[in-house]
Amino acid sequence: MPVDSAAREILEWYDANARAMPWRRPPGANVAVDPYRVWLSEIMLQQTTVAMATPYFEKFTEAWPTVDALAGAEDAAVMSAWAGLGYYARARNLLACAREVTARGGFPGSEADLLTLPGVGPYTAAAVASIAFDEVAVVVDGNVERVMARLFAVETPLPQGKSELRAHAAALTPTIRPGDYAQAVMDLGATVCTPRSPSCGRCPWQGRCAAFAAGHPERYPVKAPKAARPTRYGTAWWIEADGHVLLVRRPPKGLLGGMVALPASEFALARGDGAAPVEASWTTVPEPVRHAFTHFDLVLEVATTRLPRRPDIDGEWHPIAAIDAAGLPTLFRRAAEAATAPRLL
């Protein structure tokens, strides 16, 4: 496939159809892009939609307009601002990376050097290098994989087919406007070459697409059958006294590490209540909270008690009326909602 004409076709499409995003420069514009904004957006967009990440991006850049400002932030303030966005290891890595960048005097300007930063993997390094520094880097996310799988009708199933898809993406990456090109292919995957019912009639690459020519683009990318996801079980304890509820901070490493939470048991493969943090008379909320983590589904029982006075146990007592401002991650926010929901008798 002639690289430059393929690139020209998709860049022309991008110039007319690029999605406006607060971290982007307009297509083709000759203005510098702040690597801080590109990096922050790319970290937020991992496993998260543009619609969900955008208000967080705006909140972060308002509170911390530069990487140095973010580096100087309190850990708890950043974790709390991140609450609800999920995959909390990203927030911890975000801070570690901001501090490293500040210590180095600014973002490194190449893909290879970006890769040495904490929490920056091959995708993020390539995206920042290409979008912020116009380096010819091969940017491959799920959207790009889908487009490549269809353009070349790749039969090797994912995940084994990843290297083949990457090789196709590398061979197509042009030297002209590499940052815009990377975003163009990602936009094409997100808005035209969608997982179900791609809009091939609007696609600038229709004439080159092997899957379209074969008549069944949805067949690609071919996927290996999924292994069953395990279910884990746990209990969260809502301990109320004096209009306050007991909250704890989870250990820095591990699931939801460093986040504010309700006291909770281990999330185990077998059902079991775990030992409650205080002896009391407990009421279990009728419907457990169900939550999907990356590697397992969680069924979380919520047990509640109201005590006449605060017991002497570790944690912080937070006013129940202000529970929305506690910075609880989604799982525990939903547990708090379940604990405080009015019950029908």
Ligand code: SF4
């Ligand atoms: Fe995707 Fe259809 Fe375009 Fe092929 S022609 S790349 S399947 S949108």
